[in-house]
Amino acid sequence: MKNKDRVIIFDTTLRDGEQSPGASLNISEKLEIAHQLARLGVDVIEAGFPISSVGDFESVKLIAKEVKGPSIAGFCRAGEKDILACWNAVKYSKKPRIHTFIATSDIHIERKLRKTRSEVLDIAANGVRFAKKFCDDVEFAAEDAVRSDFDYLCQVIEAVIDAGATTVNIPDTVGYAVVEDYGKIIRTLRERVKNIDKAVISVHCHNDLGLAVANTLAAISNGARQVECTVNGIGERAGNASLEEVVMALRTRKKYFGITCGVNTKEIYKTSRMVSTLTGIVVQPNKAIVGANAFAHEAGIHQDGVLKDSLTYEIMRPQDVGIPSNQLVLGKHSGRHALVKRLKDLGYSIKAEQIEKVYSAFKDLADKKKCVFDEDILALVEEGISTESETYVLEYLNTSSGTGIIPTATVRLSKKDGGKGKNKVILQEAACGDGPVDAAYKAVDKIAGVKAKLTDYALRALSVGKDAQGEVNVKVEYKGLKFSGRGASTDIIEASVKAYLQALNKIASGRPLGAKESL
Secondary structure, eight states: OOOTTBOEEEEOTTTTGGGSTTOOOOHHHHHHHHHHHHHHTOSEEEEEOGGGOHHHHHHHHHHHHHOOSSEEEEEEESSHHHHHHHHHHHTTSSSEEEEEEEEOSHHHIIIIIOOOHHHHHHHHHHHHHHHHTTOSOEEEEEETGGGSOHHHHHHHHHHHHHHTOSEEEOOBTTSOOOHHHHHHHHHHHHHHOTTGGGSEEEEEBBOTTSOHHHHHHHHHHTTOOEEEEBGGGOOSTTOBOBHHHHHHHHHHTHHHHOOBOOOOGGGHHHHHHHHHHHHOOOOOTTOTTTSTTTTOOOSHHHHHHHHHOGGGTOSSOGGGGTOOSSOOOBOTTOOHHHHHHHHHHTTOOOOHHHHHHHHHHHHHHHHHOSOBOHHHHHHHHHHHHHGGGOSEEEEEEEEEEETTEEEEEEEEEEEESTTOSSSEEEEEEEEEOSSHHHHHHHHHHHHHTOOOEEEEEEEEESSSSTTOOEEEEEEEEETTEEEEEEEEESSHHHHHHHHHHHHHHHHHHOOOOOOOOOO
């Protein structure tokens, strides 16, 4: 390591994070998140698994071409075909990285790979050697390292470093590790692998036992100098180590760890919101660092203490992660300048052509409710940005329901004519259903000619009060593929339709998924 006091932040939101069920992203969404990750200041962006699908290959390639600053990595198995596909995607980056892997635990070697330890050792070393022909920056991951025979793991790590690996990843693939044992694995590897000083030790922890962040921090304390994590901790099964939690733990307990990183923490909240919005995975209210309650105080004793000195109950300042300490309440008499200023305070830079659209939506909302909170403003901005490429837009909605009445809905949508976005056709249908939301969805299905299966529906209030906006997140399945959508409104039926339309618009644009592997 050039700097033993600095840890490399390797973000795998776009690879392992996207493998969360229903969290698939299209190419433009991946690029948008990648640019934000660059602003956040991560060192490495793992942009995808190039050989898994055409869509994944193209998204990794586009990110490699357009995103400046971080290294751009691709994930691949330790075979020549995988490695070549990975290189052809990441080679456009100024700082490309090939991240290749093979499993090293006996249960994976015998039951999944159906090979011997000797065969896997050769595949690992040969894979790194082949990758090194294309790229100086090669990372090797020993999948399921925690459940591997330790002597064999040391043998594999030594061999891949000799073959040219500059980073060696010791993943807890199934979230099996506990803190003391995982720290000991990293410490003992440093002691027993004779060439370990030629590579950076990386860790990739899953959260099946709720220990991903704790294990990651233990690894850092024992010499690991790269951490692989995701925004909001999303990922396979129970997810990955949460980027924001690891980073803020290092910052808040700097005297304890003595370690720094290059993340601009003031971009954390904005990044969290973007990932949540685009993936459709809602952040739980009590989530550390970025949850709605992370800096909220309800108990009278706590409120009294915070008013006197925030340090009494806050170990971090909300401003440090990009959350304003106070909420500027805006209303219908507020002007554009006040709205734009608040957006800047919240970390958003809105394009001139979008200001009028967002302000118009703000005024409409302000007419419906007395106070517009930060959460309302962020929802308006995110909705405004996300509607730029919509095929269908809601123009009119009317529903009727009640005791003894068959719920009905009339929906009018505008549709882009020929995909040019200049001319629109107006389409209207009515339908009955089990309730007003079901009726509205059936009317939308008639218009779109698409019958998607609703697999998940979640509603939450964005702010406080009887007039709070409701945010609806839906997940649908269509022809074996999963799509997500989000909508917000003071009318929960309207919010529900907006969310469903966003999912249908994603179906209209297409989003191929391929088979994926996970560390």
